[in-house]
Amino acid sequence: MGYPSRRGVLAGGLLLTTAAVGAAGYRGWERGSFGDLTDGTAFQPWRDWRSNVYQGPLALVAAAVLAASPHNSQPWRFRVEPNRIQLKADLSRALGPMDPFRRELHLGLGCAIENLMVAARGRGYDPVLTLLPDPVAEPNLVAQVDLGSPGAAVAAPHLAAIVDRHTHRGAFEPRRPLPQEVTAALAACVDDDRTWLEMFPAGSDRGRDFVAATIAATEQIVADNGMRQTSHAWFRQSRADIDEHRDGISITTSGLSGFKVRLVMALPDLDDAQFGRSWIDATRDVHCATAPLFGLIGVRMPRDRSTLLSAGRLWQRLHLEATVRGVAMQPLNQMMEMADRERQFNRPPETAEKLAAVTGDPGWAAVFAFRAGFAATKPHPSPRRGVTLVTEAVGAG
Template structure:
């Protein structure tokens, strides 16, 4: 028999999912035998994600966490994307408690997975672990392309730097990014969202000084230098593509990426977004042509080895639950 405590736990596992700038753009609605995940458009990123594909990828990540948690508690769970009468798409998880559902051990890594944004060690990832990452999901319409050799990564670097340059030359992008950086522990503890400066290895300087630093001293040139170091230290990159550029595939991509991230965590491999070439549409199109991609490249992830960083905060359950 379902209990409110179990349902709340399943939702809390969903909130551990990654999201762009850690915006946590979700709302959860509980109904009989189902949990719905709705987009919270108050937390959208109109500059970096104008079509909300990254938002729906985040919802897909949350859905996969919740499916794993549901299995852990003995539920059969199906995940569907539906559209309401306002033409807004959301995710519906249908739960059926059987008590005999086969458990997925990726569940054990939900609480310790993180997007690790620091500099990696440049140690190689074994071919068997590369294969495990590639085989971490099997969803029709979602493909993954791995870049692990120096030659492959060098070709990819061109697009990463171009995407970064375009973004940091855009004042609106910088303004949006700065609005989601939490420059002190006090600020992040109060808001419980956004990118905590400590998770990026930055000192706590407070919002006033942080704003000045980001707008006066961080430039396209300085970011390009920083990314060249990050790229050189990464063991490899994973580029995710979707067969169709629509909400259903965005959600499916999120589910695939979450399984990739949990598998990486299981293998003690760090990972983080390098999504600038996917976010800038002109760069995205050039990258698709360069690598002769049949699908749309919407997510780029670097991976390698590094120490853990402070964990990003999450909002409490009361803030993300909707009442029927």
């Protein structure tokens, strides 16, 4: 008896036979795809933040771990003192071929910094942030936040959105543009002169070039064994896998709706070739095809670590602002990933040139891309390693 293919379901074109549903049902029971898919320990950090389980500086770490990170790699460790939090890069969680210059790793660390700062202000602290406080002696120490004494909790902007922000990989409403006041609020999230934000409609020439270059880059990533296998290695395919690792991308966050998520989890695992093809299908048929708007974050110094941390803060801030306004977002970074890979091997900068053309301003280098729109469905939370797994006792290495 054959199972329907996971890729077929992920691509949205499914014809199920009764026998196949029965087979999938049995396997689903075996693999834990019934019941609440987000009730396990891997999702506890979302509940911990919502119910104020942690107090003092640990509460701020509890907010930081809910931030976005590339492939949900969560490349962070925290050193916590009563009045200070230090954030260190965990290079054992770097994405290697997908991120050879650790651009995305630093953007993800910037996301964690933003959540931490939002939570600190919300808890009444007056936080002072220092990026890369000692780059020579401690290069992996990316940020230090001196907290001072806590005051009364305040209704800080974005605080409530920390727990509701999730990457949305499902269909958006392609013909529903963002109202002008929303794009203005997103533009106002840029708060320094080191970062730049541009947004453009999917139907514009620029939007069409963005789509063509993003699909081409996805195909090239999938054709690159190192990149495809790395991405597949971070793809969690069963409840047990999610609960064990508490990280990575997974079927539950692929943008499928409830029934299909359960069905796909019940089917045999995708090997890396099938995973790659379903990524191309979803990029072309869902992510690019249904987006009304694309955006780019640019910087002047794309290889400067502290600049990348600021750009990551901007992404997290944008996504929190979008969440407040009921707008769905998804990063789409295949162009940058491929451009970095070309640079790593000194190949002709084919993708880098397309990216520069879409960026349109030689003064800025795009380091992050995304789509934004309204969606009829709600995205699922992704798993997290909680506070105790990522916090070092003071005095420890």
